[in-house]
Amino acid sequence: MPQGPDLPVLVVDGSRFDDLAGFAREVSRLLDGYTWRGNLDALNDVLRGGYGTPPGGFVLRWLHSERSRDALGHAETAHRLERLLPAVDPSGRAAFVARLDAARRGEGPTLFDEIVALVREHGPGGGEAADGVVLELV
Structure with a gap:
C-alpha cells in the first residue's frame, strides 16, 4: 500500500463551513460520485x-x-444530538440524554473529536489501518 507522499491528497478546508451540514458538503465535494x-x-x-x-x-x-x-464544538454536538434524540432506542435513551446534557454544558467529546477519532481509526495505529487513511490537521 502506498504511504505518505505517494498517496492522493484530499483537502478539507475548515474555513468553508460553520456546522456539520457544511462539513458534509465540504467532504462530499471531494468524493467521486457520492x-x-x-x-x-x-x-x-x-x-x-x-x-x-x-x-x-x-x-x-x-x-x-x-x-x-x-465550528464542530459542543454547540454543534448538542444540535446534532438533539436531531437524533427522537430516533434513540429507549434502552439507550438515558445514556444518550446524559451525553446531550454534557454537550449542552460544554463538556465531553465534541463532534470534531468524534470525526477525528473516526478518521484516525482508518489510519496508522487504528483498528482499520488497512484502509490507509492518513489524517493531517493543519
Whole structure:
C-alpha cells in the first residue's frame, strides 16, 4: 500500500463551513460520485473506500482545523444530538440524554473529536489501518 507522499491528497478546508451540514458538503465535494450527508456511520463507510474515495488509501488534509474544532464544538454536538434524540432506542435513551446534557454544558467529546477519532481509526495505529487513511490537521 502506498504511504505518505505517494498517496492522493484530499483537502478539507475548515474555513468553508460553520456546522456539520457544511462539513458534509465540504467532504462530499471531494468524493467521486457520492454525496455524504453527515451521518457518522456513513462516513465510516466512506473511509473504508468504495464511496468516491481513492482506492488504496489517501491523505485527508484538514486545513483550518482549529476553526473546525470550534465550528464542530459542543454547540454543534448538542444540535446534532438533539436531531437524533427522537430516533434513540429507549434502552439507550438515558445514556444518550446524559451525553446531550454534557454537550449542552460544554463538556465531553465534541463532534470534531468524534470525526477525528473516526478518521484516525482508518489510519496508522487504528483498528482499520488497512484502509490507509492518513489524517493531517493543519
